[in-house]
Amino acid sequence: DKATGELNAAMDLLEKKEAEVKQCQDEYDEAMRLKQAVMDDANRCKNKMNQASALIDGLSGERVRWTNQSALFKAETERLIGDIVILVGFLSYSGPFNQEFRVLQQQVWLNALLNLKIPVSNDINITDALIDTATIGEWNLQGLPTDDLSIQNGIIVTRAARYPLLIDPQSQGKNWVKNMEKDNHLIVTTLNDKYFRNYIEDSVSLGYPMLIEDVLE
Structure with missing residues (x-):
């Protein structure tokens, strides 16, 4: 009976100590979890600070550029x-x-x-x-x-x-005008053309470009 009592007491003590060890382990695990959470928060804060610093540096550079552009625009406006x-x-x-x-x-x-x-x-x-x-x-x-x-x-x-009155001995200007206005209903005529007046009326009323060739001095 004495041996049984001592065994039971030892078992109770062992169970108590195991419970204490488990409690300590749980507390340790919780402490490590909190530590990791704090480290994660610290890293996030650090990253945000780095991003904020980079943004501030970038905005500072933009501010200088904006200031210079504003001064340039002001000078251009004055001129x-x-x-x-x-x-x-x-x-x-x-x-x-x-x-x-x-x-x-x-x-x-x-x-x-x-x-x-x-x-x-x-x-x-x-x-x-x-x-x-x-x-x-x-x-x-x-x-x-x-x-x-x-x-x-x-x-x-x-x-x-x-x-414009083109002095164009090589016809470069005339050919350029014809090519430039060919899709805009260009009217090509001369002062001696019998339909000259009609062409003038069409050009004015319809908004068509007109080229008068061979104009004498």
């Missing part, structure tokens, strides 16, 4: 009136002159604007300001040469408010 004066002057008055005189003419206008303290671009390029490269390429396919004088003449023909 707009002077630039328009030169461009309108070119379209209105440069048609009869050769390239050398046009450059001189532009410089005279530029100096006059500067003397009047009117903001203007010192290096304004007539061609770049009034036409794009795609249109220049299209004009070339239609027969217009790509030298500066020819391109500027093309700009005057297509942009000026008044009708």
Whole structure:
């Protein structure tokens, strides 16, 4: 009986200790789970901080770019009136002159604007300001040469408010106009054509382009 009692007491003690060990293991497992959760949260926070820092750096760079672009736009806006004066002057008055005189003419206008303290671009390029490269390429396919004088003449023909008079001994301009306007119901005539008046009426009423050939001085 004594041995049985001691055995039972030992078994009770063992069971108690196993329960304590299990409790400790559970507490350890819970502590490790919490530790892992904290580490995961820390890593997420670190990643968010890194992303936020990268975003801030990127926005700082964008801010500098936006500031520079804003300053550039402001300067361009201030020069707009002077630039328009030169461009309108070119379209209105440069048609009869050769390239050398046009450059001189532009410089005279530029100096006059500067003397009047009117903001203007010192290096304004007539061609770049009034036409794009795609249109220049299209004009070339239609027969217009790509030298500066020819391109500027093309700009005057297509942009000026008044009708253009082409001095065209090689018929380059005439052929270019015909190719350019061939899908727009171009009317080709001469001053001596017996239907000239009818052609004028059709052109005005219907909005068709008209090319009058062989105009004498």
